[in-house]
Amino acid sequence: GVMEGYNSTIFAYGQTGSGKSFTMQGVADPSSQKGIVPGAFEHIFESVQCAENTRFLLRASYLEIYNEDIRDLLGADTKQKLE
Numbered sequence: 001g002v003m004e005g006y007n008s009t010i011f012a013y014g015q016t017g018s019g020k021s022f023t024m025q026g027v028a029d030p031s032s033q034k035g036i037v038p039g040a041f042e043h044i045f046e047s048v049q050c051a052e053n054t055r056f057l058l059r060a061s062y063l064e065i066y067n068e069d070i071r072d073l074l075g076a077d078t079k080q081k082l083e
Helices: 020-025 036-050
Strands: 063-066 069-072
Touching (some): 020 036
16 A cells, blocks of 8 residues: 555554564564564565656654653654654
């Protein structure tokens, strides 16, 4: 659906230490242990590269919600809380 123009969300929820970060990010080597986010990005960029006569606008955000505080993990200051 993402490649057809639908918005998408990957949402990880769980107790501290339950493996959310590893599931989302994984590790680069071995490649069989890459996480959901790198795998999704790889799929999206491969699809964009193969598409002909099509324009794409890709936007991504990576947010953390902890104790009712929201932080942008892709921002310049990842410690800064968002309103």
